[in-house]
Amino acid sequence: MNNRWSLPKNDPWSTPFAESLLHHLEIQKGDHVLDIASGGGIPAFHLAEQVGPEGSVLAVDVHQSQVLRSRSVQGTQLPWLRFEVGDMRFLPDDLQKFDRITGNLSFMFFRPNRFEALQNLVRFLKPGGQVVLTFPSMGTFDSLWNHVDKEMAARSFENERRALDEYINERPSASDAEKWLNELGLEKVKVSEHPLEIPTGAGREFLEHPLLRGGFLDDIYECFQDQDLASEFMNDIADNIGNFTPLFAVRCAMCGWKPA
Numbered sequence: 682m683n684n685r686w687s688l689p690k691n692d693p694w695s696t697p698f699a700e701s702l703l704h705h706l707e708i709q710k711g712d713h714v715l716d717i718a719s720g721g722g723i724p725a726f727h728l729a730e731q732v733g734p735e736g737s738v739l740a741v742d743v744h745q746s747q748v749l750r751s752r753s754v755q756g757t758q759l760p761w762l763r764f765e766v767g768d769m770r771f772l773p774d775d776l777q778k779f780d781r782i783t784g785n786l787s788f789m790f791f792r793p794n795r796f797e798a799l800q801n802l803v804r805f806l807k808p809g810g811q812v813v814l815t816f817p818s819m820g821t822f823d824s825l826w827n828h829v830d831k832e833m834a835a836r837s838f839e840n841e842r843r844a845l846d847e848y849i850n851e852r853p854s855a856s857d858a859e860k861w862l863n864e865l866g867l868e869k870v871k872v873s874e875h876p877l878e879i880p881t882g883a884g885r886e887f888l889e890h891p892l893l894r895g896g897f898l899d900d901i902y903e904c905f906q907d908q909d910l911a912s913e914f915m916n917d918i919a920d921n922i923g924n925f926t927p928l929f930a931v932r933c934a935m936c937g938w939k940p941a
């Protein structure tokens with residue numbers, strides 16, 4: 682089989698999560714796949730190559746910029762793969778049913794009601810179909826959150842601490858994922874978790890870390906009303922990374938099968 686579209690080797694975040702997804706996913710030629718939160722096409726391109734022209738992959742992302750970027754990478758290749766704009770939580774009722782539903786780094790965005798969003802999604806599985814989703818689960822970067830909490834307490838930042846606490850507790854856990862898949866009547870439910878170390882240097886390297894800045898550090902800044910205070914606080918945190926490194930994410934994959 683051609684492997685032109687294997688997962689990118691130099692991606693330290695999406696690729697390890699997608700490897701967990703592929704570990705659980707059973708896929709064959711001719712399968713029809715829905716890939717949600719498709720972003721730049723990990724793993725949609727790879728899945729399209731696996732299912733071949735007898736199958737199809739519909740890759741859905743809520744941000745048009747992501748869809749346009751993926752379409753431009755695709756060009757005229759893999760014509761049975763389509764990138765479309767759509768919200769994975771509110772897919773249209775008349776959408777076709779799929780043999781497989783995948784979503785790499787997706788489940789954390791099933792807000793505000795993760796169970797309901799999951800219930801809506803699995804409606805689009807054919808009987809005997811499989812869903813596999815990945816996300817950073819509870820425990821991800823806990824050494825950082827614990828340190829930030831301690832520093833907030835030392836400075837008597839009570840409002841900011843409360844906001845941080847809310848953010849931390851809102852994260853999805855592997856046990857929620859397992860419980861919900863079972864409650865939805867899925868079979869052969871499996872949920873796995875593996876640590877993933879995210880290396881970082883101190884100072885600007887930490888504050889502008891391409892992975893941490895976008896998804897995680899911004900959440901700390903959002904705990905502050907006063908952004909100057911937030912910057913001052915974060916500069917101190919960044920200068921002392923020995924207090925919370927090594928930094929580990931928890932790579933969680935959840936999967937289940939719709940009864941045949």
Ligand SMILES: C[S@@+](CC[C@H](N)C(=O)[O-])C[C@H]1O[C@@H](n2cnc3c(N)ncnc32)[C@H](O)[C@@H]1O
Binds near residue numbers: 695722724741769784
């Ligand atoms: C962390 S990226 C993962 C992208 C890709 N699957 C990967 O592994 O690189 C998450 C993606 O989910 C998309 N997203 C967030 N909320 C969404 C929603 N409600 N419906 C569809 N896509 C969503 C974002 O636009 C972003 O592209």
